[in-house]
Amino acid sequence: MNRQELIEQIKEKQSFLCVGLDTDITKIPAHLLDEEDPIFAFNKAIIEATEDLCVAYKPNIAFYESYGVRGWHSLQKTWQAIPKSCFSIADAKRGDIGNTSNMYAQAFFDEAVSGMGFDSITIAPYMGKDSVTPFLDFEGKWAIVLALTSNSGSKDFQNFSNTDGKQLFEEVIDKVNTWGTVENLMYVVGATRGEAFLKIREHAPDHFLLVPGVGAQGGSLQDVCQYGMNKDCGLLVNSTRGIIYASSGKDFAERAREEAQKLQKEMELELIKAGVI
Ligand SMILES: O=C(O)c1cc(=O)[nH]c(=O)n1[C@@H]1O[C@H](COP(=O)(O)O)[C@@H](O)[C@H]1O
Secondary structure (H helix, E strand, O other): OOHHHHHHHHHHHOOOEEEEEOOOOOOOOHHHHHOOOHHHHHHHHHHHHHOOOOOEEEEEOHHHHOOHHHHHHHHHHHHHHOOOOOEEEEEEEEOOOHHHHHHHHHHHHOHHHHOOOOOEEEEOHHHOHHHHHHHHOOOOOEEEEEEEOOOHHHHHOOOOEOOOOOEHHHHHHHHHHOOOOOOOEEEEEOHHHOOHHHHHHHHOOOOEEEEEOEOOOOEOHHHHHHHHOEOOEOEEEEEOHHHHOOOOOOOHHHHHHHHHHHHHHHHHHHHHHOOOO
16 A cells, blocks of 8 residues: 555545554453454454554564464464555564565565565664665565654663764664655654654654554553644554453454544544644
């Protein structure tokens, strides 16, 4: 999916919600455990219940690879079940020397080889240019680079500053900007970082930002929008546990839909407030 198509989806659905699919077999409703592939059965039900309310899905790869071959199967079926009108994110946080990054890109982007063709992948940029550009070389695909993350450990490195006061996450964005464009690069900025979005927008005014951390991690959607929204919206706000584990009973999909709908309604107001729709 390209940038224009993503913006159109946001306007049409009046939503910039990304539903995280971090599916933990110990947390899914007991009745699904009788299914041949409980993780996929859960994901399929969540996707069917939320696809008109969100514009993206983000399976976190750890929740699949931890089950070995069975997990990769569930992931592949989940990717196939994501509607083509939704942006798909392989949250894999990869990045290695160039030829290895190229193999990671193939694993998540090249359907003919791996059976999966995600639109995008999350990337840890610590190894620098040759670890990121192999993902950007895939036509029509996106690299979503970690900039300022939502977790408490983010300050260990990301806020490190040089003598001019420029922080590492700012340097990351300035440098990575020179490797790609607003058409194939996004940045991860945690919803828990509030006013830091002002600084992020100084460095990346037009890029889309993937924003995890609302819901279970307590980030504020209103703050994110106040400081981070641009004229095209420019935000994909993720919630995972707050949606997919809203209920552990037979009503899990309906309850997930209710939680997604609450966020969609709030997002609609923010899009109107910012003049995007
Ligand atoms: O790259 C990510 O998606 C990510 C970056 C970040 O800074 N913080 C963060 O929580 N995430 C991911 O976003 C999801 C958040 O899930 P919830 O806290 O349950 O909404 C998880 O899959 C995390 O791995």
